[in-house]
Amino acid sequence: MQGHLNDLQQRAQKKWEQLEGEALTVRIGTPTCGRAAGALDTLQDFRERIEKEGVEAHIIEVGCMGLCFAEPLVIIHKPKSGLPPILYGFITQQHVQRLVEGFLLGDDPCLELALGTVEFKEDGTPYIPELARFEIEERLVLRNCGYIDPLDIGHYLARGGYLTLQRALQMEPDAIILEIERAKLRGRGGAGFSTARKWRGCREIEARPKYLICNADEGDPGAFMDRVVLESDPHSVIEGMVIAAHVIGASQGFVYTRAEYPLVIERLKVALSQAREIGALGENIFDSGLSFDIELVAGAGAFVCGESTAMIYSIEGKRPMPRVRPPRSVERGLWQKPTVVNNVKTFALVQRIMEQGGERFSRIGTVGSTGTAVFALAGRVQQIGLVEVPMGTSLRKVIFDVGGGIPEGRRFKAVQIGGPAGGCLPESSLDLPVDYDSLRQAGAIMGSGGMICLDENNCMVETARYFLDFLCRESCGKCSMGRLVTKQMLLILEDIVKGQGTEADLDLLAALAHDVAEGTICNLCSSAANPTLTTLRYFRAEYEAHVKEKRCPALICRELITYYIVPEQCERGCDHCVLTCPTEAITTDERTRRKRILQDKCVKCGTCLDVCPPEYRAVIKVSPPEKVKELEKAAGG
Amino acid sequence: MTGELLDSYPAQRHSLLRILQAVQQTEGHLSEEALAAVARHLKISAAEVYGVATFYNQFRFIPYGKHHVVACLGTACHAMGGQLILDAFERELDVKAGGITGDHEWSLDRVGCIGCCTKAPVVVINDVIHARMTPFKVEEVLAVLGFKKSKKEENAGAGASQ
Numbered sequence: 001m002q003g004h005l006n007d008l009q010q011r012a013q014k015k016w017e018q019l020e021g022e023a024l025t026v027r028i029g030t031p032t033c034g035r036a037a038g039a040l041d042t043l044q045d046f047r048e049r050i051e052k053e054g055v056e057a058h059i060i061e062v063g064c065m066g067l068c069f070a071e072p073l074v075i076i077h078k079p080k081s082g083l084p085p086i087l088y089g090f091i092t093q094q095h096v097q098r099l100v101e102g103f104l105l106g107d108d109p110c111l112e113l114a115l116g117t118v119e120f121k122e123d124g125t126p127y128i129p130e131l132a133r134f135e136i137e138e139r140l141v142l143r144n145c146g147y148i149d150p151l152d153i154g155h156y157l158a159r160g161g162y163l164t165l166q167r168a169l170q171m172e173p174d175a176i177i178l179e180i181e182r183a184k185l186r187g188r189g190g191a192g193f194s195t196a197r198k199w200r201g202c203r204e205i206e207a208r209p210k211y212l213i214c215n216a217d218e219g220d221p222g223a224f225m226d227r228v229v230l231e232s233d234p235h236s237v238i239e240g241m242v243i244a245a246h247v248i249g250a251s252q253g254f255v256y257t258r259a260e261y262p263l264v265i266e267r268l269k270v271a272l273s274q275a276r277e278i279g280a281l282g283e284n285i286f287d288s289g290l291s292f293d294i295e296l297v298a299g300a301g302a303f304v305c306g307e308s309t310a311m312i313y314s315i316e317g318k319r320p321m322p323r324v325r326p327p328r329s330v331e332r333g334l335w336q337k338p339t340v341v342n343n344v345k346t347f348a349l350v351q352r353i354m355e356q357g358g359e360r361f362s363r364i365g366t367v368g369s370t371g372t373a374v375f376a377l378a379g380r381v382q383q384i385g386l387v388e389v390p391m392g393t394s395l396r397k398v399i400f401d402v403g404g405g406i407p408e409g410r411r412f413k414a415v416q417i418g419g420p421a422g423g424c425l426p427e428s429s430l431d432l433p434v435d436y437d438s439l440r441q442a443g444a445i446m447g448s449g450g451m452i453c454l455d456e457n458n459c460m461v462e463t464a465r466y467f468l469d470f471l472c473r474e475s476c477g478k479c480s481m482g483r484l485v486t487k488q489m490l491l492i493l494e495d496i497v498k499g500q501g502t503e504a505d506l507d508l509l510a511a512l513a514h515d516v517a518e519g520t521i522c523n524l525c526s527s528a529a530n531p532t533l534t535t536l537r538y539f540r541a542e543y544e545a546h547v548k549e550k551r552c553p554a555l556i557c558r559e560l561i562t563y564y565i566v567p568e569q570c571e572r573g574c575d576h577c578v579l580t581c582p583t584e585a586i587t588t589d590e591r592t593r594r595k596r597i598l599q600d601k602c603v604k605c606g607t608c609l610d611v612c613p614p615e616y617r618a619v620i621k622v623s624p625p626e627k628v629k630e631l632e633k634a635a636g637g
Numbered sequence: 638m639t640g641e642l643l644d645s646y647p648a649q650r651h652s653l654l655r656i657l658q659a660v661q662q663t664e665g666h667l668s669e670e671a672l673a674a675v676a677r678h679l680k681i682s683a684a685e686v687y688g689v690a691t692f693y694n695q696f697r698f699i700p701y702g703k704h705h706v707v708a709c710l711g712t713a714c715h716a717m718g719g720q721l722i723l724d725a726f727e728r729e730l731d732v733k734a735g736g737i738t739g740d741h742e743w744s745l746d747r748v749g750c751i752g753c754c755t756k757a758p759v760v761v762i763n764d765v766i767h768a769r770m771t772p773f774k775v776e777e778v779l780a781v782l783g784f785k786k787s788k789k790e791e792n793a794g795a796g797a798s799q
Binding site: 032033035036037068069071218219220221222223224227258259260261262297298299300301302303314315316317318319320376378379380384385416419450452454458463466467470473474476580582583603605606607610611 | 649650651652653654655657658679688689692693694695696710711712713714715716717718721724725728729748749750751752753754755756757759764766767768771772773776
């Protein structure tokens with residue numbers, strides 16, 4: 001059986017080398033976000049044109065390279081040209097013909113469409129030397145993402161896949177725990193608990209059977225790291241899970257993912273059956289005596305299920321409300337049996353650690369937080385995408401050097417880290433190193449890794465209200481703090497964004513937030529206070545403008561703003577705003593042709609501001625709303 | 638229809654979630670009869686089934702429209718103006734989130750996050766993701782999919798433009 005895997009591996013490697021060394025390949029990224037950018041049309045067009053022209057080229061569908069801002073992404077490797085693989089960005093259908101005729105048929109590598117060339121590090125990790133972000137990034141979890149075909153286990157095997165598992169299965173479980181301990185791996189789900197300790201705890205318990213759960217219920221809005229890993233490199237996670245099963249002695253595993261991730265479900269199903277075919281799952285895995293299989297469970301859209309006790313109830317088919325701990329899940333988890341729950345990225349990292357050694361891993365990052373952190377960078381930032389940096393890298397580096405800073409010359413205002421349980425950190429925190437402990441001190445948490453940038457056009461009070469609204473909708477209702485106090489906080493914030501708040505509300509809000517932080521059953525609601533507390537702490541002036549002056553400085557809170565067309569700026573002949581206004585709230589003065597907004601009809605959708613040609617910029621927002629009367633009076637007089 | 642479907646699942650509590658998902662997949666929503674049938678199949682009370690079903694956002698107790706619109710209100714979408722997109726759909730379709738138009742053609746929902754944050758704000762219409770929406774694009778998207786405002790509104794519109 002061992003020979004069997006080695007045979008498969010050698011064959012896969014030979015095929016891979018042929019593919020890499022001789023064949024003309026076109027890699028097209030088709031993860032969920034790529035699809036939203038039109039990657040499937042690009043793919044289809046490449047297929048049709050290649051067939052029509054009779055080009056001998058392999059089209060490979062790959063996952064996400066993390067450069068989501070430039071999707072659809074295409075990598076073309078033409079060994080005959082003597083050039084390394086070239087990465088092209090923003091390749092929608094209109095560019096396909098150019099690439100096929102220019103590079104696939106001809107000798108022109110179409111460099112005007114290229115983002116850079118693909119080079120490889122010693123361990124085979126692809127990187128783009130032309131992009132500055134790769135100087136900062138260190139890709140462990142994302143090593144294979146965007147370069148291998150996630151639906152072809154051969155690609156994974158060719159890069160040494162499952163050999164680590166084979167070796168690990170011959171090791172004593174305690175020796176594996178020691179290696180993970182040497183790496184000082186902390187769980188990537190957010191809380192940062194020591195993985196070795198969790199595993200040892202479960203291993204020492206006698207009760208059987210034991211269960212293993214991969215938490216892929218990435219419910220934090222604004223986070224998509226786990227989705228990308230499972231869509232792009234599912235076998236890394238499966239391999240890590242089987243290693244963990246060997247250590248704790250689990251017979252059955254589960255991947256609990258979200259129904260909102262149909263592509264994850266589709267690709268994981270294929271990956272699981274391929275893993276079974278080569279004997280990496282099932283009875284007597286690689287002749288080691290270990291029997292272990294993985295069942296895929298699709299959640300049904302409940303944020304609370306990301307909490308491990310709730311997730312366990314959900315798998316059992318019960319109403320998923322978190323319970324008080326202890327007993328911890330490692331003692332009494334799924335069906336009251338010892339259960340280990342780890343995050344997607346934790347399992348992927350276990351595979352890397354067992355492959356490259358714990359010592360090497362522990363040298364990356366900081367003393368307290370080793371290894372790398374994966375962030376989903378989104379919101380108001382130039383190069384939106386997935387980022388993997390050594391722990392301890394500063395926020396500034398991640399946002400400005402990797403992410404390219406804030407678009408359109410606007411000012412950075414805050415970064416929201418860790419989802420609804422995380423916090424909003426201001427400009428003064430930008431030099432903070434990102435690791436578990438520094439973030440906690442600043443009032444945020446690592447969370448699972450969502451990082452949303454906010455600029456001067458985002459209102460911090462409204463942001464705090466948004467997270468509480470999310471939490472109230474998702475609160476399971478079991479404990480009164482989670483059910484009632486969060487609701488009370490939400491009502492206060494709703495008053496404030498409507499301009500009905502008072503100064504006393506701010507102190508009440510802070511007091512309630514502290515109560516929530518201490519008094520709830522589970523971590524989800526207790527950390528719900530973080531967005532409110534951090535915005536109060538770092539952006540108090542903005543709250544005060546809302547309650548004292550009834551003004552929203554960011555011009556976002558709808559009840560506190562009015563749209564206004566500056567007559568002198570309005571180019572009278574143009575009718576863009578009039579034609580696009582959904583409520584016909586803009587009138588034209590018959591004599592001057594100037595436009596005016598009928599405030600009682602205006603729904604404040606912002607379309608007029610969007611469509612007003614940039615050379616006029618006649619539409620503005622004003623706050624407080626009464627200010628518009630002064631402006632109209634001044635203009636009229 | 639539910640009966641045959643149920644027989645293909647073992648009568649274990651563990652299967653409840655996937656049974657509910659399968660019923661919704663085939664019938665479009667979870668009717669009272671279907672929930673009762675699931676309860677009988679698993680030999681648990683209908684209240685237990687209802688308690689689980691209502692906990693999750695995925696399950697609907699009224700049918701979908703022919704076109705099902707889901708506006709994402711994840712953090713990134715919210716920061717990029719997602720609420721304005723939902724508002725625009727509510728206004729154009731004249732239904733609130735969670736509702737359905739009188740002719741059963743269009744239903745509207747909101748979702749916490751679909752993880753497509755790099756293309757924010759997004760909406761999903763019948764499983765197709767529409768990226769970087771604006772309130773103005775809402776009208777366009779609806780028109781392409783054949784949405785017609787009701788006659789009364791059309792007349793009002795025609796009157797105004799004359």
